Amino acid sequence: MMRLVTLAFRAADHAFLEAASMLVPARQRSEWQREWLSEMWHVRRACTQPSGDAGRTECVVMAFCLGAFQDAWCLSRDARHHQGPPAPMHGSAGQCLLWMAAVLVAGYAFAHWQPEVRMARDAQRYPMRSGTILLENQSGEKQVSPTIPFQQFRVWSAGHHRYFDGFAFYRMGRQDVSAGAEAPSRWEVAESSSNLFALLGVPIRFVHAEDSAGIQAPIAILSYRLWKNEFGGDPAIVGSMVSVGGRQTRIAGVAPERAWKLPGRPDAWLLEPDAAIPAGVKGNVLAHLTRAGRAEMWADRVHITVYNPDDTEQDFLGVAFDEPTPTPSEIYRFAVLLGLLALPAITSVSLGQFSVSSHQPPWPKRILRWAYLSAKLLLLLPIANFASLDVAYCHASQHSSASEYAQLSVCFLICLFGFRWALLDQRQRCPVCLRRVAHPAQVGLASRTFLAWNGTELMCTGGHTLLHVPGLPTSWFATQRWLYLDASWDFLFAGPEAG
Amino acid sequence: MAPSANSEPKLSHTAAMILQAIHAGYIYGFSVMEMTGLPSGTVYPAMRRLERDDLIRSHWEKQSIADAEQRPPRKYYRLTAAGKSTLDASRKRYPLLERLIPSEEAKSV
Numbered sequence: 001m002m003r004l005v006t007l008a009f010r011a012a013d014h015a016f017l018e019a020a021s022m023l024v025p026a027r028q029r030s031e032w033q034r035e036w037l038s039e040m041w042h043v044r045r046a047c048t049q050p051s052g053d054a055g056r057t058e059c060v061v062m063a064f065c066l067g068a069f070q071d072a073w074c075l076s077r078d079a080r081h082h083q084g085p086p087a088p089m090h091g092s093a094g095q096c097l098l099w100m101a102a103v104l105v106a107g108y109a110f111a112h113w114q115p116e117v118r119m120a121r122d123a124q125r126y127p128m129r130s131g132t133i134l135l136e137n138q139s140g141e142k143q144v145s146p147t148i149p150f151q152q153f154r155v156w157s158a159g160h161h162r163y164f165d166g167f168a169f170y171r172m173g174r175q176d177v178s179a180g181a182e183a184p185s186r187w188e189v190a191e192s193s194s195n196l197f198a199l200l201g202v203p204i205r206f207v208h209a210e211d212s213a214g215i216q217a218p219i220a221i222l223s224y225r226l227w228k229n230e231f232g233g234d235p236a237i238v239g240s241m242v243s244v245g246g247r248q249t250r251i252a253g254v255a256p257e258r259a260w261k262l263p264g265r266p267d268a269w270l271l272e273p274d275a276a277i278p279a280g281v282k283g284n285v286l287a288h289l290t291r292a293g294r295a296e297m298w299a300d301r302v303h304i305t306v307y308n309p310d311d312t313e314q315d316f317l318g319v320a321f322d323e324p325t326p327t328p329s330e331i332y333r334f335a336v337l338l339g340l341l342a343l344p345a346i347t348s349v350s351l352g353q354f355s356v357s358s359h360q361p362p363w364p365k366r367i368l369r370w371a372y373l374s375a376k377l378l379l380l381l382p383i384a385n386f387a388s389l390d391v392a393y394c395h396a397s398q399h400s401s402a403s404e405y406a407q408l409s410v411c412f413l414i415c416l417f418g419f420r421w422a423l424l425d426q427r428q429r430c431p432v433c434l435r436r437v438a439h440p441a442q443v444g445l446a447s448r449t450f451l452a453w454n455g456t457e458l459m460c461t462g463g464h465t466l467l468h469v470p471g472l473p474t475s476w477f478a479t480q481r482w483l484y485l486d487a488s489w490d491f492l493f494a495g496p497e498a499g
Numbered sequence: 500m501a502p503s504a505n506s507e508p509k510l511s512h513t514a515a516m517i518l519q520a521i522h523a524g525y526i527y528g529f530s531v532m533e534m535t536g537l538p539s540g541t542v543y544p545a546m547r548r549l550e551r552d553d554l555i556r557s558h559w560e561k562q563s564i565a566d567a568e569q570r571p572p573r574k575y576y577r578l579t580a581a582g583k584s585t586l587d588a589s590r591k592r593y594p595l596l597e598r599l600i601p602s603e604e605a606k607s608v
Contacts, residue, residue, distance in 0.1 A: 038571040039528050039539075045570075046529065064529075067539025074544035078551065 009058035013040060016065045023072035025079040027487060032075065036068050093372050093434035096425070100379040107386030110394075117393045129201030131289040133302065133318035134262065146171055151279040153193070156287075156306075163293030163304075168192065168199040171283030172264040175245040187226070189244060190266035191283070194273055197221070197255070199288055204253035218276060219252035220244060221269040227254045244270055261321055262286070287318065328392075331407050332385050339384075339415025347420045352427035356468070356483045361431045369426075372434055376422045384414040431482060432464035446471055453477060460485075463493030513537065515589035515596055517545050518578065521555055522586055523602040526575045534600055546576060554582035 017036050024032045040061060047060045111117045135148060153169040170192035178184035190196075197204055204221055220242060222231070231237045241248055249270065260266065263284065289297070296302050300320040305313055326334075343349065351373070360366070388411035392403040428436050437458035444454025455471040466483040473479065510518065516535045525534045532542045549555045555576045565572035578586065590596050 035528070035574045036543075038573055041571050042527075042529050042573065046533075064532075064539045067541070067543065070540030071543040071547070075547060078547070 006054050006058060009062060013058075013061055013065045016062070017068050020068040020072040023069070023076045025075060027490075028075060028079075032072070036065075036071075040065060093429065097372075097375055097379065100376065100383065104379055104383045104386065107383055107390060110390045111386045114390065114394060117389050129199065129288065131294050131320075132200060133287050133289060133320050135285045135287060135304065135316045135318055146283040148282060148285045149279070150277050150281050150283065153283075153285050154274060154279070156285070157193075157274070161290075163290055163296065164287045165290050166195065166199050166288040168196045168286040169277070169283050170196055170262075170264075170269070170286075171281060172266060175270075177242055177244050177268070179240070179242040184243070185230075187244075187267040188265060190264060190269045191277065191281075192269050192271050193277070194271045196269065196271060196286075199286055200259075202255060202259045204255060218244070218247060218249045218270055218272045220249045221252060221271060222254045223260070223267050223269075224254060224257035226267040244268070289318075326404065328389060328407060331404060332388065332411055335388070335408050335411035336381065336384070336415050338412050339419060342412075342416050343419050343423075346416065347423055349423060350427075350479060351423070352480045353431065354479055354481045356481045359484045361484070365432055369429070369431055369434065372429070373422065373426050376425070377419070380415070380418040380422060384411050384418060387411075387414055427480065428458070428467070430460035430462065430465045430467075432484070433460065433462045435460060435462055437461075437465070437467045442471075444471070449474065461493075463489055509592070510585065510589050512593055513541060514545050514549060515586070515593050516600065517542060518549060518554060518582060518586045518589065519596050519600045519602075521576050522578050522583070523600050525600075526577060527573045528576075531576075549582070550576070552581075553579055554585055555579060 017033065017040070020036075021029050021033050043064045044057065044061050047057045048054075148169075150169060153167055156164075157167045170190045172188060172190055174186050175189045176184040177187045177189070222237075227233060227237070238251055238253055241250055243249070252271075255269070289302070293302070297318075297320065302318040302320075304316040304318050306316065307313055353369075361369075388407045391410045392407035425436070430437055437460050439459045439461075441457045441459075442454075443457050444452055446454055448454065449472050453468075453470070455477075456469045458467040458469070460466070463485060465485060467480060468477075468483065469480045470477045513535075516537070517531055520531045520534045523534070525531045528539070528543055528546065531537075531546070532539055535542065537545075546555065546557075550557055556579050557574050557576050559574055560572040562572055
């Protein structure tokens, strides 16, 4: 038992020294460890009790070993002190990442500031439900005034259809609205059937659970613009009562910004039970197509013939307002994929980590190198996204084919050349300190390629490595190789103080 | 930078004790600890600073000597010329230093 305790103490002593040695500068570490191990041996021998009290001996040795941490910390502090001011960041990995982060922030800020870019992103955030059409006259001309009576909508809603699985109704009109003791103001109000937002697939903000279940009395949904301008963006306004056209109505929620893509620019929507809307009023009717209905669409239109009970026919044109265009995020993903596929065509995808000898940097350095590459790529992807959106939508007032192509090409080019730069940069970073190698020197003669090595040598300014890049890849020297410099090179890179 | 005769660095009492111990013949870390009663976390960093200031110098014992005695080699320390002059100045500053750690010459008298 005592022997086991002694072994445990000895293992702990060695672990302490090993842990403390991690604080010691690498160049002093081996000698430091040698001295402390030697001294520990002597301490143990000197303290070994003739009476055989091994526990006391081990406690003394352990107390001795704990002092190694203070010694190691002092050496580490002295080393930092002698390094002088922090090394300049020029060419360092940190500087590179900072620049990329700055570009990303600028791209994001521009995208956030430009209303057109925000609009494109919001359209992506609140896409209309696929297969929703607006019914228009067969003439195909832009509908100026609504022509479908609510009674007709009610008949369509009540029946079962092969091509449709839902209808919604709305009509625009200006109405006097007063909230509390304030003077009434005139709002552009869309009187709608209660299922309007459900059919469109637009989520309502701050909506109450009771309202989401179904409505029994009229409720008002505010537009984001009105909510911001009139109510200062106060969420507490939801639930309060307003008078709309003389009817007391509860505000039930706020529609998302720029979620409305239909004719009219309502300040608010008045969702009413079907029974509350007069049968004779005319408005716009939306319909949602079934799979069979969507199959009948030609481009973004579908011709509809309605057979009435009195054997008359009515022709309508269904126009999809959610054209099946790719969203900015789909374009972005496609461009990134294209960039990745095209990358091997313009550069080698190797990271060039081959070493002249069997020496390899320690694994924390290797992990750091991979982390640096990952950080560059992770920063590059959002930069490509925001920069392409900025370029594509900075002049386009709305979503168009031109803006789609612009986004695709800009994003593709940034990804392609950005990935290429990330790899080239990685290949020229010292594996030890991640600084860019510098001072290129041409070595050898190109005319003697098959007799002797020729190429370019670059040097790490920190004195860690030399990079050999062959002028002409040969079977015996095909890729760049790193030569790790030992301590004998230190005098070349020592600062003026050391001289 | 080596201190000149006119500008010896003013040592702390601990550093002066260690210098005096080395001068007195306690020439490796553990013997300095035993002589001064200071813990390892004080003695070794202080000796590194003294060596950095060129007041003491270290060297490793020959491996053959250690092998003959079946023990690991030790790292020995000795005073430099600058260290001796600094110690002289410290003795004036700390008069009891020599009585705390008598040197070999003093012991033999």
